[in-house]
Amino acid sequence: MHHAPNHPAKAAFWMCGAIASFIAMAVSGREIQTVLDSFELMFWRSLVGFAIVCTVVVLTTRSLRAAAPVIRPTRPGLHLTRNIFHFAGQNLWFYGLMLIPLSQLVALEFTMPIWVALLAPLVLGEIFTRKRLLVALLGFAGVLVVAQPGVQPLNSGHVAALLAAIGFAMNLLLTKRIMRHDGVLCVLFWMTLLQTLFGLGLAQIGGFTWPPVTLAPWLAVIGVTGLSAHYCLTTALGLAPASTVAPMEFLRLPLIALVGVWLYAETLDPLVFAGAGIIILANWINIRPARRTI
Numbered sequence: 001m002h003h004a005p006n007h008p009a010k011a012a013f014w015m016c017g018a019i020a021s022f023i024a025m026a027v028s029g030r031e032i033q034t035v036l037d038s039f040e041l042m043f044w045r046s047l048v049g050f051a052i053v054c055t056v057v058v059l060t061t062r063s064l065r066a067a068a069p070v071i072r073p074t075r076p077g078l079h080l081t082r083n084i085f086h087f088a089g090q091n092l093w094f095y096g097l098m099l100i101p102l103s104q105l106v107a108l109e110f111t112m113p114i115w116v117a118l119l120a121p122l123v124l125g126e127i128f129t130r131k132r133l134l135v136a137l138l139g140f141a142g143v144l145v146v147a148q149p150g151v152q153p154l155n156s157g158h159v160a161a162l163l164a165a166i167g168f169a170m171n172l173l174l175t176k177r178i179m180r181h182d183g184v185l186c187v188l189f190w191m192t193l194l195q196t197l198f199g200l201g202l203a204q205i206g207g208f209t210w211p212p213v214t215l216a217p218w219l220a221v222i223g224v225t226g227l228s229a230h231y232c233l234t235t236a237l238g239l240a241p242a243s244t245v246a247p248m249e250f251l252r253l254p255l256i257a258l259v260g261v262w263l264y265a266e267t268l269d270p271l272v273f274a275g276a277g278i279i280i281l282a283n284w285i286n287i288r289p290a291r292r293t294i
Helices: 008-032 038-061 064-071 076-097 102-109 112-123 130-147 156-178 184-203 213-239 242-249 252-264 270-287
Strands: none
Touching: 008 038, 008 076, 008 213, 008 242, 008 252, 038 064, 038 076, 038 184, 038 213, 064 184, 076 102, 076 156, 076 184, 102 130, 102 156, 102 252, 102 270, 112 130, 112 156, 112 270, 130 270, 213 242, 242 270, 252 270
């Protein structure tokens, strides 16, 4: 019988890298959007990522002929659909980043696994169970506690954060389908290439703005962390079960809340943490037992 690897210490090391990358992405995203809109941000972010992926492909294959099979997609339409959802989700995330506190953004982003549980029957043909319904109801309760409708003013940033979580969920489900046929470098190559083109095209709507030289370091950071966050997270999931790795990612909430206090004078709202706790509970129910993880 094949046993999944379980190296929690190594997984924790890689999760530290993932959390640091996500936090750096949020801070650099706010800095960049003082000058550029989210489409322009996504163009430069994806362009930097594309350059990195191409370099890795060339170094690992050592020739263009050898690189062609690595980056040739088996399901081009599936890659296109997946990147439309991911691009939309990422743009909505960056949009929400400018409108609501970091802690609220991340707490609402944590609903992504709940959307995965709800959408998997439609995308992957999995069975909708009472457990999935419980997870959805708990997650929705957590969202209400975080957003506090009727108590705190709601704005488009809250809606954007929830829609971003749905976009990320669809991205995860479609990536799972793609990975049945194509490798990681193929996925990353088409992700960065297509999203570079999406960003460049949509940035023309409001008039393309060339970034000042002072933004170059932030653009480099967001390009690198866009890849490193997902690489670290994927590596961690390869070293330990999802039931071990998922609680580590939830440490991102208190850490990014502290960053919000330190850099942007945001307040620490206990209800945001309470709502996040409910969402985390729903996710915990969803991933137990580990062998039934979506």
